[in-house]
Amino acid sequence: MTGEELILIAEEARKNACAPYSGFAVGAALLSADNKVYTGCNIENSSFGATCCAERVALFSAVAAGEKTFSALAIAGGKSGEGVNAFCPPCGICRQALSEFCSPEFPVYLTDGGQIKVTTLGTLLPEAFTKENIPKKGERHETV
Numbered sequence: 001m002t003g004e005e006l007i008l009i010a011e012e013a014r015k016n017a018c019a020p021y022s023g024f025a026v027g028a029a030l031l032s033a034d035n036k037v038y039t040g041c042n043i044e045n046s047s048f049g050a051t052c053c054a055e056r057v058a059l060f061s062a063v064a065a066g067e068k069t070f071s072a073l074a075i076a077g078g079k080s081g082e083g084v085n086a087f088c089p090p091c092g093i094c095r096q097a098l099s100e101f102c103s104p105e106f107p108v109y110l111t112d113g114g115q116i117k118v119t120t121l122g123t124l125l126p127e128a129f130t131k132e133n134i135p136k137k138g139e140r141h142e143t144v
Helices: 003-014 054-064 092-099
Strands: 024-032 037-041 070-079 107-111 116-120
Touching: 003 024, 003 037, 003 054, 003 070, 003 107, 003 116, 024 054, 037 054, 054 070, 054 092
Parallel strands: 070 107
Antiparallel strands: 024 037, 024 070, 107 116
16 A cells, blocks of 8 residues: 555544544554554543544554554644645654554655655654663663
């Protein structure tokens, strides 16, 4: 599947966004290693902390379905009620969640409704905190 095709799916997923507080609707399409696509949209909550971003909705849906290996992510965002109109990179929490399953080379496609920008998870989250940073049972990390 091409990045352009994945972007179109993210734009379609964006139509289901529930963004009554920010007025910013986001859709995401996550491609698994076996070419299944999992979509997500942002879902806001009046307590704000309970809000979930489109990228994590897609990721958590995929993991809940048994997927743990992914090939690419596309994100489309913009003001609710309008077409896609802004590059919308994943927030820090989404970047961290993606790093649990995806390598630094993992491609991320962004669109502003006209152009497509391609980046990687490693560019978006350099020096990510991953499972390699956690000492195994019985090990100790030396402090600097």
